[in-house]
Amino acid sequence: MFSRACEYGLRAALYLASLKHNGYVSIREIGERLNISVPFLTKIFQKLTQAGLMQSLRGPSGGVMFARSPEEITLFDVIVAIDGPDLFTECVLGLPGCGEAAPCPLHDHWKEVRTPIRDLFASTTLADMARRIQEARLRLTA
Amino acid sequence: MFSRACEYGLRAALYLASLKHNGYVSIREIGERLNISVPFLTKIFQKLTQAGLMQSLRGPSGGVMFARSPEEITLFDVIVAIDGPDLFTECVLGLPGCGEAAPCPLHDHWKEVRTPIRDLFASTTLADMARRIQEARLRLTA
DNA sequence: CCGTTTTAGGATAAATGTATCTCTAAGCCG
DNA sequence: CGGCTTAGAGATACATTTATCCTAAAACGG
Ligand code: SF4
Ligand code: SF4
DSSP states (O other): OOOHHHHHHHHHHHHHHHHOOOSOBOHHHHHHHHTOOHHHHHHHHHHHHHTTSEEEEOSTTOEEEESSOGGGOBHHHHHHHHHOSHHHHSOTTOOTTOSSSSOOTTHHHHHHHHHHHHHHHHHOBHHHHHHHHHHHTOOSOO | OOOHHHHHHHHHHHHHHHHOOOSOBOHHHHHHHHTOOHHHHHHHHHHHHHTTSEEEEOSTTOEEEESSOGGGOBHHHHHHHHHOTHHHHSOTTOOTTOSSSSOOTTHHHHHHHHHHHHHHHHHOBHHHHHHHHHHHTOOSOO
């Protein structure tokens, strides 16, 4: 479904949102907490900052933090920033230039399920998830 | 979503189902018809025959054909034979051993959408698709 | 200003997925 | 049987993803 990088990015974003700590958090701390390779996670956060979702600061007491409120960042935003929009635009058979005009046989069935997927991720904010994590002690790591 | 191999396998299976020609069809013919690398497609059909979905015959007038009626083969069968069941069992955050017992924060939302996806593919047979292809001249290739 | 900490960015290595190649085995035909 | 055709299977190349490494740039703290 998602690339490993995207899974890591989602877990890291959910972890940060659950902290309720406004200020920079170092990537090393996040990686160690979630058992994710710190150098790899650094690359992922670079994408998130370049996409404008996070902002970063170097040096001691530096790290990464949300560029806007977790209330205004959806899972969709994170996914697209890391994996690109292909999952929500390209489609099951991978045919070039497909769509309503020249549909493949699956099109009618598939569009009924692709939209709910997109809506789910587009309507769920990091803050929503953070509330769930705190209420039910849900886990982000093994 | 699916691997390229799985996309090719689905397209090939749908093509065969749409033929209404009971008998062996050579992989070379399928590959050339659908613009898919013939050696790679051969590998994919090896998986489908090993999974018991197709049967094969070597030599002239050989090729591959369905091992049981296209009415009894679902898209789910093809997907699992090629990509494995991970898409339908493993889940969004890729956490090991996740599930109802130790859910991640997305679990409740995600299960509402994963089941429809699985049902869609599990309830659609190759014969269903073949009918749609013939009725509406739907395409399988660029 | 200098040493330390931390992200940024590019280069490199390992692993996986995609595609090709070669040889074998099976089947057909004369 | 001998030559041709086709799938099977393993080895090999290529591409992409995943992960690591190294040097720089920015920030802080003495
Ligand atoms: S389902 Fe629709 S959008 Fe997806 S490959 Fe088929 S025609 Fe294209
Ligand atoms: S949604 Fe459920 S099954 Fe999927 S990773 Fe989260 S806990 Fe596991």
